[in-house]
Amino acid sequence: xxxxxxxxxxxxxxxxxxxxxxxxxxxxxxxxxxxxxxxxxxxxxxxxxxxxxxxxxxxxxxxxxxxxxxxxxxxxxxxxxxxxxxxxxxxxxxxxxxxxxxxxxxxxxxxxxxxxxxxxxxxxxxxxxxxxxxxxxxxxxxxxxxxxxxxxxxxxxxxxxxxxxxxxxxxxxxxxxxxxxxxxxxxxxxxxxxxxxxxxxxxxxxxxxxxxxxxxxxxxxxxxxxxxxxxxxxxxxxxxxxxxxxxxxxxxxxxxxxxxxxxxxxxxxxxxxxxxxxxxxxxxxxxxxxxxxxxxxxxxxxxxxxxxxxxxxxxxxxxxxxxxxxxxxxxxxxxxxxxxxxxxxxxxxxxxxxxxxxxxxxxxxxxxxxxxxxxxxxxxxxxxxxxxxxxxxx
Numbered sequence: 267x268x269x270x271x272x273x274x275x276x277x278x279x280x281x282x283x284x285x286x287x288x289x290x291x292x293x294x295x296x297x298x299x300x301x302x303x304x305x306x307x308x309x310x311x312x313x314x315x316x317x318x319x320x321x322x323x324x325x326x327x328x329x330x331x332x333x334x335x336x337x338x339x340x341x342x343x344x345x346x347x348x349x350x351x352x353x354x355x356x357x358x359x360x361x362x363x364x365x366x367x368x369x370x371x372x373x374x375x376x377x378x379x380x381x382x383x384x385x386x387x388x389x390x391x392x393x394x395x396x397x398x399x400x401x402x403x404x405x406x407x408x409x410x411x412x413x414x415x416x417x418x419x420x421x422x423x424x425x426x427x428x429x430x431x432x433x434x435x436x437x438x439x440x441x442x443x444x445x446x447x448x449x450x451x452x453x454x455x456x457x458x459x460x461x462x463x464x465x466x467x468x469x470x471x472x473x474x475x476x477x478x479x480x481x482x483x484x485x486x487x488x489x490x491x492x493x494x495x496x497x498x499x500x501x502x503x504x505x506x507x508x509x510x511x512x513x514x515x516x517x518x519x520x521x522x523x524x525x526x527x528x529x530x531x532x533x534x535x536x537x538x539x540x541x542x543x544x545x546x547x548x549x550x551x552x553x554x555x556x557x558x559x560x561x562x563x564x565x566x567x568x569x570x571x572x573x574x575x576x577x578x579x580x581x582x583x584x585x586x587x588x589x590x591x592x593x594x595x596x597x598x599x600x601x602x603x604x605x606x607x608x609x610x611x612x613x614x615x616x617x618x619x620x621x622x623x624x625x626x627x628x629x630x631x632x633x634x635x636x637x638x639x640x641x642x643x644x645x646x647x648x649x650x651x652x653x654x655x656x657x658x659x660x
Contacts, residue, residue, distance in 0.1 A: 463515075
């Protein structure tokens with residue numbers, strides 16, 4: 267579905283559409299003159315921006331999700347789901363930014379692999395020509411359902427994040443001379459990442475003292491309801507111009523330090539009741555990807571299913587081979603498994619973060635994020651039906 271501008275259509279004299287080369291040249295000029303000098307001043311001396319790739323493989327990268335990929339959108343929201351304090355970001359070149367880990371998130375590492383010279387900025391503080399390279403809409407505690415995460419305070423649900431994409435597209439029009447066809451062509455070459463669903467289980471379905479969904483739905487019915495809503499949200503992203511879309515499966519939440527600390531007092535056994543419910547959702551999500559890719563529902567779209575569940579299970583079972591010594595407790599936190607409370611302000615984390623799979627009760631370390639990004643980018647070990655690198659080249 268193409269976004270139309272009736273005023274432009276009614277004009278007798280229509281402007282010539284820009285070619286892909288002209289678009290890239292225009293964006294490059296804007297980026298160099300308006301954005302790059304400032305970024306270079308901020309980043310020149312940091313290790314993260316050494317050996318910069320020559321050119322990004324796609325013109326822009328848009329990110330939707332929760333705390334696994336949030337990079338600061340929750341910083342000014344009244345919520346318990348915030349990470350804009352030390353020791354969060356202790357290994358990140360720009361320090362504490364609001365990322366829920368010690369360094370880079372999965373999408374940070376993926377942006378680097380895609381060739382972007384800088385990290386994709388948060389939507390909360392990005393406007394103007396910077397939007398042309400993409401933004402991160404992710405918000406800690408958010409979910410597919412609007413009420414998900416309310417137990418932690420404010421957040422931007424998936425519906426709100428998609429609305430923000432719509433606002434972004436409106437702002438981007440001015441840089442394409444009002445030519446919506448050319449803008450849609452540009453957006454069609456970009457990568458869109460969406461990682462949703464974790465909080466719909468963690469901070470909704472399996473929190474019966476706060477939500478009624480576990481009594482209102484069976485696990486199968488709940489997954490079906492989530493997928494119906496998610497399909498509508500992904501369709502709206504398509505309507506705004508998204509064509510190359512990565513959709514991430516929900517990971518094995520039953521194995522995170524938070525659940526290990528709560529599950530019948532057993533600090534090493536995963537909660538398979540939670541994992542079983544998640545597998546129902548993931549199976550449906552993969553079927554949704556197949557439905558989209560048959561070309562009849564969303565013509566021209568290509569979806570890639572990112573199997574974050576299997577990748578995590580493989581890490582649990584082969585941790586030593588991947589360089590991890592500790593897989594059942596957070597590097598930073600309080601209580602059993604360092605999983606009962608997340609990192610407290612100025613708490614001293616573990617010394618060697620590279621040996622830990624989890625940074626805190628819920629989130630992977632930078633090392634785990636980078637490993638997963640590298641594997642999923644260039645191989646099909648955890649992507650279906652093609653790798654992310656292949657998706658970028660389409």
